[in-house]
Amino acid sequence: MTISLFITCYNDTLFPETGKATVILLERLGHTVEFRAAQTCCGQMHFNTGYVGDALSMMRSTLDVFATAEVICIPSSSCVAMMRDQYPHIAQSTGEPALINAVSRFLPKVFELSELLVDKLGITDVGAFFPHAVTLHPSCHSIRSLHIGNKPQELLKCVRGLTLIELPDARQCCGFGGTFSLKNPEVSAAMLSDKVQCVLETRAEFCTAIDNSCLMHIGGALSRQRTGVRTVHIAEILAATDAGAIQ
Amino acid sequence: MSIRVGEAAEAPEFPTAAKRLIQDSQIRRNVRHATDVIRGKRNRVVAELDDWEQLRASAHAIKEHTLRNLVRYLEQFEAACTNAGGEVHWAQDADEANQTIVGLIQAEKKSEVIKVKTMTSDEIGLNTALEAAGIIPSETDLADLIVQLGRDQPSHIVVPALHRNRAEIRQIFRREMNLPALSDDPEELAAAARAYLREKFLRVDIAISGANFVIAETGTVCVVESEGNGRMCLSLPQVLITLIGIEKIIPRFEDLEVFLQLLPRSATGERMNPYNSIWTGVSPGDGPQRFHVVLLDNGRTQVLADEVGRQTLDCIRCGACLNACPVYQQTGGHAYGSVYAGPIGAILTPQLQSMQHSQTLPYASSLCGACYEVCPAKINIPEVLLHLRSKVVENRDAPVYERVAMKIAALALKNADRLSAAQSVGRIAQKPFERDGVIANLPGFLRGWTAVRDLKPIPKQSFRQWWAERDQSK
Numbered sequence: 001m002t003i004s005l006f007i008t009c010y011n012d013t014l015f016p017e018t019g020k021a022t023v024i025l026l027e028r029l030g031h032t033v034e035f036r037a038a039q040t041c042c043g044q045m046h047f048n049t050g051y052v053g054d055a056l057s058m059m060r061s062t063l064d065v066f067a068t069a070e071v072i073c074i075p076s077s078s079c080v081a082m083m084r085d086q087y088p089h090i091a092q093s094t095g096e097p098a099l100i101n102a103v104s105r106f107l108p109k110v111f112e113l114s115e116l117l118v119d120k121l122g123i124t125d126v127g128a129f130f131p132h133a134v135t136l137h138p139s140c141h142s143i144r145s146l147h148i149g150n151k152p153q154e155l156l157k158c159v160r161g162l163t164l165i166e167l168p169d170a171r172q173c174c175g176f177g178g179t180f181s182l183k184n185p186e187v188s189a190a191m192l193s194d195k196v197q198c199v200l201e202t203r204a205e206f207c208t209a210i211d212n213s214c215l216m217h218i219g220g221a222l223s224r225q226r227t228g229v230r231t232v233h234i235a236e237i238l239a240a241t242d243a244g245a246i247q
Numbered sequence: 248m249s250i251r252v253g254e255a256a257e258a259p260e261f262p263t264a265a266k267r268l269i270q271d272s273q274i275r276r277n278v279r280h281a282t283d284v285i286r287g288k289r290n291r292v293v294a295e296l297d298d299w300e301q302l303r304a305s306a307h308a309i310k311e312h313t314l315r316n317l318v319r320y321l322e323q324f325e326a327a328c329t330n331a332g333g334e335v336h337w338a339q340d341a342d343e344a345n346q347t348i349v350g351l352i353q354a355e356k357k358s359e360v361i362k363v364k365t366m367t368s369d370e371i372g373l374n375t376a377l378e379a380a381g382i383i384p385s386e387t388d389l390a391d392l393i394v395q396l397g398r399d400q401p402s403h404i405v406v407p408a409l410h411r412n413r414a415e416i417r418q419i420f421r422r423e424m425n426l427p428a429l430s431d432d433p434e435e436l437a438a439a440a441r442a443y444l445r446e447k448f449l450r451v452d453i454a455i456s457g458a459n460f461v462i463a464e465t466g467t468v469c470v471v472e473s474e475g476n477g478r479m480c481l482s483l484p485q486v487l488i489t490l491i492g493i494e495k496i497i498p499r500f501e502d503l504e505v506f507l508q509l510l511p512r513s514a515t516g517e518r519m520n521p522y523n524s525i526w527t528g529v530s531p532g533d534g535p536q537r538f539h540v541v542l543l544d545n546g547r548t549q550v551l552a553d554e555v556g557r558q559t560l561d562c563i564r565c566g567a568c569l570n571a572c573p574v575y576q577q578t579g580g581h582a583y584g585s586v587y588a589g590p591i592g593a594i595l596t597p598q599l600q601s602m603q604h605s606q607t608l609p610y611a612s613s614l615c616g617a618c619y620e621v622c623p624a625k626i627n628i629p630e631v632l633l634h635l636r637s638k639v640v641e642n643r644d645a646p647v648y649e650r651v652a653m654k655i656a657a658l659a660l661k662n663a664d665r666l667s668a669a670q671s672v673g674r675i676a677q678k679p680f681e682r683d684g685v686i687a688n689l690p691g692f693l694r695g696w697t698a699v700r701d702l703k704p705i706p707k708q709s710f711r712q713w714w715a716e717r718d719q720s721k
């Protein structure tokens with residue numbers, strides 16, 4: 001299967017390892033991976049802050065870039081949520097039939113990484129090796145918008161060497177919320193400190209998630225507090241093998 | 248017209264108020280404890296019902312249908328209520344409602360009233376208006392009494408004194424009821440309140456209530472509560488004045504079946520409220536003999552006119568979204584500067600005020616969706632929050648730094664070349680702030696971020712550069 005990657009703007013810029021891991025993983029599973037270099041951003045940050053016009057332009061260009069793609073893989077549930085929850089409304093609001101159609105053709109092709117693996121490709125054991133204690137933060141978008149259920153946990157449980165430790169109060173938001181963390185930094189920090197406390201309680205070495213946005217937030221505090229606990233995107237765990245686990 | 252929502256127009260903006268409140272360890276502890284307890288109870292009793300999701304869908308459908316036919320149902324209610332001996336008054340805004348109520352009390356030649364818990368009366372600032380007219384209002388809901396005696400503001404729509412603990416309540420009662428020996432034993436506190444209130448129930452002859460539901464078909468009004476103090480107010484006095492926001496209407500008596508399952512479970516985690524008072528007009532020789540209804544608009548018809556915002560009026564004021572909200576859990580209700588706190592407050596308060604005030608409220612959310620998940624009326628609160636944010640931006644009311652930053656980001660994301668260029672600029676710009684492999688001290692509006700979090704610097708190679716390189720070497 002040819003799988004087209006949407007790497008998302010902040011993964012491209014800040015977390016290239018996640019994109020690389022996604023490529024390595026999917027190729028290892030025998031698929032052809034393509035990256036359409038014209039892609040930029042799904043428009044989420046602008047839309048969520050109220051800048052609908054800017055989000056609309058980004059949506060248009062995303063639809064153009066992926067018009068001919070067969071299957072689109074996105075290692076970020078918040079971007080997938082933006083597309084599924086908002087693209088249809090944004091398209092409707094323009095009243096352009098062509099755009100509305102483009103969205104309805106686009107959406108069925110979009111898969112978040114764990115959806116792609118478990119639902120579309122039907123695998124949970126991807127042959128990974130990651131000999132560490134790991135806890136999973138189920139991001140808000142993944143549970144309340146994508147209704148991802150236990151897919152990430154199923155994938156992690158099949159990773160050899162990995163001990164999965166349940167996160168207390170797991171469904172509680174980490175307090176990132178995009179520009180929320182800039183507009184209300186104190187409240188965001190208070191939410192974050194609760195989350196960090198829960199992560200530390202697990203005594204895990206790594207905190208993982210299917211979203212780097214939450215991990216950037218949680219990881220920022222774990223690093224500042226010198227906890228020694230690291231964050232890692234699920235793609236990087238799933239890509240790791242005996243030959244090349246991250247250390 | 249003067250549409251007011253309590254003192255919201257003058258209140259400090261959310262980020263400012265929140266910053267102060269999250270440093271109040273006592274309030275945070277009280278709020279955290281109370282919301283955890285109610286949330287736990289709510290989750291347990293909701294899990295008992297197999298048809299919870301269908302009930303939510305029904306509630307949403309009934310409310311949406313009613314709102315689309317609101318004029319018809321309001322007129323139907325007016326006719327039925329009048330027919331049953333009630334008198335219906337219409338109020339466009341807060342001032343008109345207050346004047347009507349003051350006028351009704353003065354016509355009875357009374358100078359004291361007892362009140363059943365009603366958030367709507369706080370919305371219109373009724374107590375202040377009554378006091379200005381020389382009328383003494385006494386709250387009889389225990390939590391409302393604590394708020395009133397403490398000269399405080401409600402911090403939760405169901406549990407207004409949720410931010411107070413026993414020790415603080417004892418202080419207030421000791422001072423205001425003149426009981427220096429009172430302990431903080433819950434039974435003793437309740438007994439003190441009972442003695443204090445009973446004297447009023449037996450003496451004061453006019454009551455003011457709100458309503459949970461009003462039924463168009465029969466002209467019936469429904470109030471649910473836990474203490475029985477409401478029942479006292481609704482049955483003992485000769486005169487009853489009921490203040491009702493026009494969105495409280497439901498078409499038929501049997502619709503209560505849906506709402507009376509959803510409300511108590513969502514609000515207090517009870518299967519049923521201990522007291523369900525349901526009455527129609529006046530019954531000769533039994534209960535209040537003069538019954539007035541004041542139907543309040545105060546900005547609601549404007550909310551109704553907004554396609555996306557309209558669902559805000561589906562709210563049955565259960566407070567579940569407050570208890571579920573991680574932002575509310577940190578700040579408590581006072582940060583919202585309005586009688587309506589939490590997620591519902593964040594969408595209702597600015598809309599009632601035609602987006603002229605309280606514009607930071609739609610941003611007082613991380614969009615985690617916990618509110619939508621629990622809302623018994625299935626209001627898509629995150630959707631409304633986003634809609635209101637777009638209005639703030641449309642009205643050019645967003646801060647300048649944000650508008651500039653968003654413009655620059657939009658330009659950088661316009662195409663891949665620009666994104667690559669922006670990434671290169673970022674790598675250079677971050678240099679002065681980088682230390683030991685992290686960015687720990689950013690200036691300006693980014694300062695709040697790095698105050699408690701390290702930021703990972705932009706790495707040397709972006710994904711797209713890695714891909715291009717790999718492609719070439721193939």
Ligand code: SF4
Nearest residue numbers: 562563565566568622
């Ligand atoms: S918005 Fe929903 S959850 Fe919140 S108070 Fe209203 S009905 Fe309850």
